[in-house]
Amino acid sequence: MERFIRLSGRAAAMPAANIDTDVIMPKAFLKGIDRSGLARGLFHDLRFDESGAVRDDFILNRADMAETRFLLVGPNFGCGSSREHAVWGMLQYGIRGIIGSSYGAIFADNAANNGLLLLSLPLEQVAALMAELDDGAGEMTVDLDAQRIAVGGYAAGFDIDPATRRALMLGLDRIGETLTHADRIRAFEKAYLGRKPWLMGAER
Amino acid sequence: MSAPKTLYDKIVDEHRILSFDESGAAGERLLLYIDRTVLNEYTSPQAFSGLRAAGRTPWRPAASLGVVDHVNSTNPDREAGELDDGARRQIEYLGENGRDFGIEIFDLFDPRQGIEHVVMPELGLVLPGMVIAAGDSHSTTYGAFGVVGFGIGTSDIEHLLATQTLVYRRLRTMRITIDGTLAPGVTAKDLIMEVIRRIGADGAAGHAVEFAGEAIGALGVEARMTICNMAVECGARVALMAPDDKVVEYIAGCPRAPSAGLLTQARAEWQALCSDPGARFDKEIALDAGDIPPMVSWGTSPDQSLAITGAVPDPDDLPAERRADAVRAMAYMGLAPHMRLQDIAIDRAFIGSCTNARLTDLRDAARILRGRKVAPGVRAMISPGSSGVRRAAEEEGIDRIFIEAGFEWRRSGCSLCLAMNDDSLAPGERCASSTNRNFEGRQGIGGRTHLMSPAMVAAAAVTGRLADVRELAAEELD
Numbered sequence A: 001m002e003r004f005i006r007l008s009g010r011a012a013a014m015p016a017a018n019i020d021t022d023v024i025m026p027k028a029f030l031k032g033i034d035r036s037g038l039a040r041g042l043f044h045d046l047r048f049d050e051s052g053a054v055r056d057d058f059i060l061n062r063a064d065m066a067e068t069r070f071l072l073v074g075p076n077f078g079c080g081s082s083r084e085h086a087v088w089g090m091l092q093y094g095i096r097g098i099i100g101s102s103y104g105a106i107f108a109d110n111a112a113n114n115g116l117l118l119l120s121l122p123l124e125q126v127a128a129l130m131a132e133l134d135d136g137a138g139e140m141t142v143d144l145d146a147q148r149i150a151v152g153g154y155a156a157g158f159d160i161d162p163a164t165r166r167a168l169m170l171g172l173d174r175i176g177e178t179l180t181h182a183d184r185i186r187a188f189e190k191a192y193l194g195r196k197p198w199l200m201g202a203e204r
Numbered sequence B: 001m002s003a004p005k006t007l008y009d010k011i012v013d014e015h016r017i018l019s020f021d022e023s024g025a026a027g028e029r030l031l032l033y034i035d036r037t038v039l040n041e042y043t044s045p046q047a048f049s050g051l052r053a054a055g056r057t058p059w060r061p062a063a064s065l066g067v068v069d070h071v072n073s074t075n076p077d078r079e080a081g082e083l084d085d086g087a088r089r090q091i092e093y094l095g096e097n098g099r100d101f102g103i104e105i106f107d108l109f110d111p112r113q114g115i116e117h118v119v120m121p122e123l124g125l126v127l128p129g130m131v132i133a134a135g136d137s138h139s140t141t142y143g144a145f146g147v148v149g150f151g152i153g154t155s156d157i158e159h160l161l162a163t164q165t166l167v168y169r170r171l172r173t174m175r176i177t178i179d180g181t182l183a184p185g186v187t188a189k190d191l192i193m194e195v196i197r198r199i200g201a202d203g204a205a206g207h208a209v210e211f212a213g214e215a216i217g218a219l220g221v222e223a224r225m226t227i228c229n230m231a232v233e234c235g236a237r238v239a240l241m242a243p244d245d246k247v248v249e250y251i252a253g254c255p256r257a258p259s260a261g262l263l264t265q266a267r268a269e270w271q272a273l274c275s276d277p278g279a280r281f282d283k284e285i286a287l288d289a290g291d292i293p294p295m296v297s298w299g300t301s302p303d304q305s306l307a308i309t310g311a312v313p314d315p316d317d318l319p320a321e322r323r324a325d326a327v328r329a330m331a332y333m334g335l336a337p338h339m340r341l342q343d344i345a346i347d348r349a350f351i352g353s354c355t356n357a358r359l360t361d362l363r364d365a366a367r368i369l370r371g372r373k374v375a376p377g378v379r380a381m382i383s384p385g386s387s388g389v390r391r392a393a394e395e396e397g398i399d400r401i402f403i404e405a406g407f408e409w410r411r412s413g414c415s416l417c418l419a420m421n422d423d424s425l426a427p428g429e430r431c432a433s434s435t436n437r438n439f440e441g442r443q444g445i446g447g448r449t450h451l452m453s454p455a456m457v458a459a460a461a462v463t464g465r466l467a468d469v470r471e472l473a474a475e476e477l478d
């Protein structure tokens, strides 16, 4: 998992509410058994028309957005299907952080597990950031270490869950971390299944 | 005496191996023991590849079941079903992972194959008090059994396989109490669609939602599954209902249910699976079931829905923050403000999905279809929720009713719910659908989905437009 400490880059605004993971990663890109090739799938049906031609009206297709690193998004971004392909596609495309007011819960967990930064800010603050972009501000900077975000003339601090922040900054292997507790898990399991014998009764 | 607890907190506490912050409150980070999971062919492959790459093996292989459901064809002649290369590779890889890691797999030809959330309960693998996490957002379905069920992404599937745990954050709680009685022709699907309409697509975000009240108790277990299944569409991470005698009876009839002796022992413990009197919820909502009409969605988000007697809204009448989305949804759906919903003609009708393709759903639709014909120009399909449901329906003769009405009697799978197989809408095609998501492109690029109950799909199929099942079939509904 790539670390996220401090990053500056282009930010694109997608203000619509409820942008779901079917839109972020259409089903045509879900047929793999590895994680590759998903940059092409990101927002595919918004980026390309039926003939495969680039849709000029979509924000990420604008010439000045070629190196987009951040998305500023509307409420409930990433709702819907659990497909982690949506997050893999973001990272493969080059998106490292998303700034919005609320997210689909599974999408948020997937992001944390892959080092994609999600910031949850009050609606007014997201609107203020979007307004800066409308005014032509170019680069956005997110400093996870200092917990500050800046774009154009706007700068502010933000809150983030400390465990998520730490994992992002260190690029942790979460399974390895959990397995350091293997003895506790084993002891718990033995007692738990012993107490409820019908649970194993359900198994083959 | 300790403080009164919610059902959700009781189950989480029972599965807490260790806490990273010992708070016991919402937001607490803890290591949660997971009783079981179900794996499908499209969200699990990268989890297995990750395990292989790290040289890890599943912690407790017997706690997992693999089912092929998302990408397979529902062609009635299973051998002839078209599979593209990607789908074939995913199915083969699921089989290979099952063999290599000792996990039971129901492949395409297994008589128990079906949609994961239909197969798990009908086998008796879903037992009150469990925590079940799986790589599909509709894992909330299991809440009908008093189970904390929730969807996870692929990295968490890998974590779960490797450790039998998840690093978990305790949710806030919400209770939705529904008293009163549902009117004839109104189903669990209408009830949950009304809840979603009222509170919005993110109205329960970050919450474990407990459904309570006499209207829930009056429903059968399958109808309760419909509600818990679709609760994810208002953002609920977990949906829960306290298990009652109906749940125990349902389980007792399942092939993998615990033996009679164990069931008696379990039953005593399951009786405590309810929220204590006086337990505090972070949010409370109450509805009267008697006020709920048959519902249909008109837009591209599950909260954009209305009573079938209504008309497409005028964006100017909506709250400012919902206007732009409504305008966009109407353009996509090819609708204009003030159009009467019952004047909207359909091209397709679909009964299927983990929301509404169990035996009782099929019976509901068949009651409307008996002696009627699908309207000319409408293509109607039914894909039973599992191969077991399909067989049971055939034993009852329900298949004949569908076929005689003009429905295609398909095999089981997710099918047109997400159209990863060859069942999909053509651009601009309009479908009356018993599924759970009306997102843009969900049933095919440019396809237009109207969500509703199975009986309402049947009514739409035979009239060729969105229709009020109550007008169509007053006698059948009594």
Ligand code: SF4
Residues within 6 Å of the ligand: B069, B070, B115, B116, B117, B136, B138, B352, B353, B354, B355, B413, B414, B417, B418, B436
């Ligand atoms: S039927 Fe639809 S919602 Fe259910 S598991 Fe399949 S794709 Fe998901």
